[in-house]
Amino acid sequence: MRLRFAAKRRRRAEVMSGDPRSWKVGLVGYGEVGRILAEDLRKAGVAVAAYDIKLDDDRAGPLRDHAAKIGVVLARSHADLAGQADLIISAVTASQAVPVAQACAPAIGQGTWFLDFNSASPGAKQRAASRVDGANGRYVEGAVMTSVPPYRIKVPLLLGGGGAKELAPLLVALGFDARVSSEQLGVASAVKMCRSIMIKGLEAMVIESFTTARAYGVEDAVLASLKETYPGIDWEKQGAYFFQRVIEHGRRRAEEVREVAETVREAGLTPWSAQGTAERQAWVADLADDGLFGARGTKEFARSPDWRTEADRILAMLKAEK
Incomplete structure (x- = not known):
């Protein structure tokens, strides 16, 4: 068990210090925005996993069909997704921003990036950050500045928080149009x-x-x-x-x-x-x-x-x- 855990930590360290296109990106929320990001990431050859609460009810069919078509691995839960992702992107409804961070936190890997894509208040972003950072993840807020569909992954994205400067070029390498707004959490939101x-x-x-x-x-x-x-x-x-x-x-x-x-x-x-x-x-x-x-x-x-x-x-x- 210890050997497997140590090997997993070594692999994560190697992945996180290398080309972000070798990451596994985990999408929480597989609605319109999540599916667009998944499609563009998969076209770039990036491994993608996703979880959505709709997968647990009668709305799952179209999501499963879409994931199968483009090669997205569907996770069983927030924890399952968090445990396998190098970068987690939370793209859910505004009211779920903090609950998603809380649900992912217990399983999040050491140093795993958590990009909060949600339209939430600065206070909500700060509460979400406390959950992720408290679990040794690395929280960065994202503020999407216009409608996603016309721009897709290139939608203008403001980043905020202590890790924003480090994450920005990595996101750009993945295809995002990301720039740092402030190292102070809440400003971008x-x-x-x-x-x-x-x-x-x-x-x-x-x-x-x-x-x-x-x-x-x-x-x-x-x-x-x-x-x-x-x-x-x-x-x-x-x-x-x-x-x-x-x-x-x-x-x-x-x-x-x-x-x-x-x-x-x-x-x-x-x-x-x-x-x-x-x-x-x-x-x-x-x-x-x-x-x-x-x-x-x-x-x-x-x-x-x-x-x-x-x-x-x-x-x-x-x-x-x-």
Whole structure:
């Protein structure tokens, strides 16, 4: 037993000091972001393992099919994943950032990197770091600065924490567009969270504004006025994109904005805007779960550039409820 443990430690030391493309990357969370990262890492020849709580229920089928197709090893648990990975990337919903760190910590290897990809408050990142660093792992916060799908693994990524400078070039070698924001833990996440007040808030405001305008039949006048004030924005295209993203990912976005609200509270302010944004995003997610926008998981809206179809569905539902 001691010999096997010593050999494992020697191998880990050799791997961690060498080419990161020889690492095994462990993904916690095999949703949209996790699958994109897995695909790009596998194309680069990197070994990838993954774990997702959906693997334990009736949602496992598509995840298993995807993993088999691209050569990802599926772990049995957080501990199973943590025990075999040289770099752990946590890409789950915001509320699970700290629980995932806590679940991985007991099995994490000496010196194993833990990259927290989640949209969580600086306080949450600090709590997650205490779990990982306390188990002799190496925690680095990551702040994803825009939507992942258009950029894939090259999505702009800010890093923070004491190990950020060391990890940054290693991530770049793996294909990431990573740069150090600060060696102080929480700074990168603060940038992300403050940006999200604007981005996620604008999504919620557009849905509320455009749907209300449609109800009164004044949408064309509203769009014309917006174009005059902000001529650099294609409001038709932007509105369609915002509707699409919230319909497809409103649940995840609502959780993120609740973390945004917590970030605002940590600064000493009352998060009136963030709270309202979270409620609107969650409301749209509830409608999507109830099938208002078509069968769950379809790309029906993504095929249409017209947000009016979805606004009309919302208005018809509200009328039926009266």
